Amino acid sequence: MNQGIRGCIAVLFILYCITWIGPPVRAEETVLVAAAANLSHTLEEIIARYEDHTGNKVRASYGASGNLTQQVLQGAPFQVFLPADRKSLDRLQMKNHSIVASNVLARGRIGFFVPRDSSLAGQDLKSLLHALQNGKYRRLALANPETAPYGVAAMEALQKAGVWVLEEDKLLLGESVAQAMQFALSGGVDLGVVPLSYASLPEVAGKGEFLEIPENWHQPLLQYRVLLVDTAPARGFYEFLSSPTAKEILKYHGYETQLTNDH
C-alpha cells in the first residue's frame, strides 16, 4: 500500500516540477501578428524572408478579420494586425484601442474555385453563372460575410451577377475564407468563392481551376496593416511589409500593391 502513496507523491512531484517551469516565455523580440486568413501562405513567405534578413522572430495567427478584431479588443497580445477591411480598423478606433500607425498594404482579388470533381468543371464564367442561376449545382462555399471581408465581397459579386441566395440551403459558410477554401477542397462542393491568391499555392495545384471575378463586381478588397504597439521589433516588421521584397511576394500571389494611400 505504501507503494501507492509513494507513487502518488512521485507523480505529483513531477507534475509540480513541470508546472514550475511556468508558461512558455515569449522572447522579447518575437513579434506576434494577427492576419486575415486570405494572407496566410503569402505572409508565411514574407515572414521567412524577414527572419532570414534580421534574425528576429515573427509568429502569426490567422482568422477572419472580424474575429481577430474581437480578440485584439479583448486584449490578445498582438503587435501587428493585418485585417482585410477598413471596418476592422474603424472598430479599433471606435473602441479607443491604441493604433500607432496604419495604412493600406495591398488590394486583393476574388475568384471562383471549381474543384476537379465538380459538375461545373471546365465551364467559362458565363456558363458558370448560368448554371448558378438555374440551380444546377450542389453546394457553394464562401466565407461568412458576418466576420470575413472576403465573404462580403463574395456576396456582393454574387448579387451583382444576380445569383445571390437563390437557394440558401446550398450555401456553405466557412468561418474564414480559409475554411471556405478547405470546404471546397474536401469534396461535395461544386464551387467556392475564394481569394485568387490561393491559385498560386502548391497545396491547391491540380485540385481545381480558378476563374477570375471582375473587380468591379464588389467593393475593393483592401488589405490593411496596423501597428498596434510601438516596439522596435514590431515596427521593424511593420516597415518590412512595405519593402520591395514583401511587395514582390504579395504581387507574386496576385495582390495589387501599387496603390494610392488615400483609402
Next chain:
Amino acid sequence: MMDWQALQLSLLLGCSTAALLLPCAIIIARWLAWRRFRGRNLAQAAIALPLILPPTVLGYYLLTVLGNQSPVGEAFNALFDESLVFSFQGLLLASFIFNIPFAVQPMQNAFRTIPDDLREAAWCCGLSGWRTFWKIELPLAWPGVLSALVLTFAHTLGEFGVVLMVGGNIPGETRTIAIAIYDRVQAFDNRSAGLMSATLLLISMAAITLMYAFNDRLDRRRGG
C-alpha cells in the same frame, strides 16, 4: 511538419491543470462522498455540468467573466499588466474549470467504496484525521486518484472548443496541439494535420492504457 511548440504547450497545460486541480478535487470528492447535506445533488450537478454543456457555452461564459471588460479581467490586467483571455494563464484557468468533473468523479467513486467503519477504526486507534487520510484513505482510493489524474491530463490535451474561444490561436501562447491541427487543416496542409493527429492519438491511447494497466495490477494485488 510537426508543431513541437504546440505539443509542448499542450503537455505543459495538461500537467499544470492536473497538478493544480488534483488537491482541490480531492477535497471536493471526499466532501461529496461522505457528507450528506442539503443541496448536495445541486452541487453534484454543478460539478458534472462541464461534461454535458457544449464547449461554446462554457467558452462564452468564460469570455464574459474573464474578458477585459469584466471585473475579474480588469483586476488581472491591473495586477499583471496582461490580459487573462488569450493568454496561457487564462487558458489554464479555463482548463481547470472544464476538467473539474473529470477529476472529481473518479475520486468520489473511489472514496465512496471505503467503508465508514474502517475510518472509524483508524480514529479509534488514535490516528489523526490527517494521518488517516494519508495512511488509509489515499492508498485505498489510489486507483481513483490515478484515473482522475490521467483523465484530466488526456482531456486537456483533447479539448478544442473552449481553448479556441478563450485562447484564440496564438502561437507559443495558446496554440495547443488540438488547435494546431485545426490551423493546419485550414491551411490545406493535410500532411501536418495527419501527423499531429496521429501523435495526439498515440499519446492519449498510451496514457489511458497505462491507467488501466496500473489499476489492473492494483486490483490483482488486492484481490489475489
